[in-house]
Amino acid sequence: MSDERPRPQFGAYSSPEEQRARSGQDVPKRVLDPALVPRDMPPEDAAAPKRPGQYEQVSQATVVDRVITVALMAFGLYSVLGALRSYTDPYALLDAIGMSDVELTDPAGLRVAGIVSIVVMLIGWGGTVWILWRRHARRKTMWWIAVIAGIVFTIVGALIVAVPFAMDPAVLQKFAELQGIELP
Numbered sequence: 001m002s003d004e005r006p007r008p009q010f011g012a013y014s015s016p017e018e019q020r021a022r023s024g025q026d027v028p029k030r031v032l033d034p035a036l037v038p039r040d041m042p043p044e045d046a047a048a049p050k051r052p053g054q055y056e057q058v059s060q061a062t063v064v065d066r067v068i069t070v071a072l073m074a075f076g077l078y079s080v081l082g083a084l085r086s087y088t089d090p091y092a093l094l095d096a097i098g099m100s101d102v103e104l105t106d107p108a109g110l111r112v113a114g115i116v117s118i119v120v121m122l123i124g125w126g127g128t129v130w131i132l133w134r135r136h137a138r139r140k141t142m143w144w145i146a147v148i149a150g151i152v153f154t155i156v157g158a159l160i161v162a163v164p165f166a167m168d169p170a171v172l173q174k175f176a177e178l179q180g181i182e183l184p
Helices: 016-023 060-088 090-096 107-137 143-167 169-179
Strands: none
Touching (some): 060 107, 060 143, 090 107, 107 143
C-alpha cells in the first residue's frame, strides 16, 4: 500500500508564518531617514519629475506624423481660402463650370449659401486643429484625422453651395438644355 497524498496546492502544507513570509507580508519595509537621502536623488516609487528644459526623445515616426499633419492642415486652409472667391461669387462659379451665359434668379441667396459654406469649412478647420492639438499633447498619431476632416468638411461645404445652385431655375434649364431635355 502506497501512501498517496494529494499534491499540495497554493502552499496548503506550509505554516501560516511561511505563507506570510513567501507572500511578502512579513517583509519589513525599508525606512530611510530623510536626512540621509540626497536631494537630487529621484524618488523610489514615482517617476522622476522633469526639470525645466528637459525634453523627451521624439521618435522619427512622430516627427513624420507631425510634418504630414501640418502639411495637410496647411493645404486645407489654402483650399478653403481659395474657395472663398468661387463660393461667394455665383457668377465666378458659373464661369468655372462653363455656363457664363446663364442669368441667375437669386444670386444674393447663392452668395449667402457660399458664405455659410466658407464659415462651416473654417469652423471645421479650427475644430480639427483643436482635436489635433489635443492628440499631439497625448503623443498619438494625427494625420488620419486631418485627412478625414478634410474630406468631410469639403463635401459638406460643397453641398451647401451645390444644392441651392443646382435648384436655381436658370441653372436647371441650362443643364436640361445641355442634355437635350425640354423642361415644361
